[in-house]
Amino acid sequence: MPPYWAAALPVAVPLAIYVLFLALAANPFFQRNFIYAHRIQTLWWSDVNLPQTWGFAKNQVTPFSLTTSDHETLYAWHILPLPLYSKHENELSAQSSGFSPNIEESFNFKLLSEDPSARLVLYLHGNAGHVAQGWRPSSYHVLTETSTYHILAIDYRGFGHSTGSPTEKGLILDASAAVDWAIHTAGISPDRIVILGQSLGTAVAAAVAERYAGQGVDFAGVIMVAGFSSLPTMLSGYAIAGWVPVLRPLKAWPWLLQKVLGFVVDKWESKQRLRELVHAVKARGGRLRLHLVHARNDWDIPYHEDDKLFAAAVNGTVDGADGMDGMDPDILAEQKEQRTVRKGKDAFVTLWKDGDVQIRQELFPSGGHNDIMTYAPVTLAVLRSFALDGTAEP
Structure with missing residues (x-):
């Protein structure tokens, strides 16, 4: 091999791999596999129909399925709050375990549906894996161990045992x-x-909340943890685990970056959807509790999103x-600062109120991209949404 080839290889090989990656990512099939990463999962050695594997009490969790409007079948977990489980432990543990073909016949469902004060958290996870993968069960435990909240956690189409393949439209339907x-x-x-x-679940949450707001439906709260403004914007600066850049090398050539971003199929424009959500709720005098939570040390999605x-x-x-551009950015920044409470060098809380619309942003100093789900800010956001934080204001 000529000397110049040997010298060029360390640069040429990574460059060729990167160009190949970009070429594949331009294809919708490969792109969605990269973005949703739904094929990266542990079902080969984990049985999600045995929730006790992840530390839940016997039959505290009911695995079941529900059907979408376009006839996909979604795998789901209904998780009972542990204090409620303890009151009915004998009856619950006496039931057969495993997947429930008809959840409406279970005692677990009865405890949810026949309680007029029951509160439910619809849990929309991020990309990759399934309802029980990684740290997700730990976050369920945090929310249910001492509270009265039920959890409904779903696997989107193409994830885990759910049928179909993921798309933006499909996940919103899910x-x-x-x-x-x-x-x-x-x-x-x-x-x-x-x-x-x-x-990823924040984009789904923004989309479904905006969809129902247009129908006059107000939820107790919408909580977005480690969110992003839009998928193309996020990808332009995204680095896997904070180390492996995806499109960041192209920032040196803005025209090329924009051309590549033009191939993004599922845009997930959460920024626009939140604006429309808030506008719809305010216009009809509705109620909204929107919480944005991010960790300062999130190396996957930058906190400034x-x-x-x-x-x-x-x-x-x-x-x-x-139909307007909104507030002048400088005026908004000034008014935001007036509503901000600093809680340390890398932490703050901003609360913006307009009628019965409340928008709360919290930056927390630690928690990374995933562990933040088990930290106090998320639990407090749920408490505040349900007006159970000890304040008089609902």
Whole structure:
């Protein structure tokens, strides 16, 4: 091999691999596999129909399925709050375990549907894996061990045991199916439902909340943890685990970056959806509790993405927001600072109120991209949404 080839190889090989990756990512099939990573999962050696494996009490969790409007079958977990489970432990543990072909016949469902004060958290997870993968069970434990909240956690189409393949439109239909099941099958009123999304799940949460707001439906709260303003914007600066850049090398050539971003199939424009959500709720005098939570040390999605989401949501309070650019950025920044409480070098809370619309942004100093789901800010956001934080204000 000529000397110049040997010298060029360390640069040429990585460059060729990167170009190949970009070429594959331009194809919708490969792109969605990269983005949703739904094939990266542990079902080969984990049985999600045995929730005790992840530390739950016997039959505290009911695995079941629900059907979407386009006839996909979604795998789901209904998780009982542990204090409620303890009151009925003998009857619950006497039931048969495993997947429930008809959850409506279970005692677990009865405890949810026949309790007029039952509160439900609809849990929308991020990309990759399934309902029980990684740290997700730990976050369920945190929310249910000492509270009265039920959890409904779903696997989107193509994830885990769910049928189909993921698309933006499809995942919105999946979350809508979960909401419809909660309201119409379980009989839980929207004011007793919190939509909680993490990472990719924040985009799903924003979309489903905006969809139902247009129908006059107000949920107890919408909580977005480690969110992003839009998928193309996020990808332009995204690095896997904070170390492996995806499109960041192309920033040196803006025209090329924009051309590549033009191939993104599923846009997930959460920024615009939040603006429309807030505007719709305010226009009809509805109630909204929107929480944006991010860890300062999130190396997957930069925390400043929440600044964009917050600004968009606040601009939704401006009259005629659908056809205007919103507040002047400098004025918004000044007013935001006036509403901000600093809680340390890398932590703050901003609360923006407009009538019965409340937009709360919290930056927490630790928690990374995933562990933050088990930290106090998320639990407090649920408490505040349900007006159970000890304050007089609902």
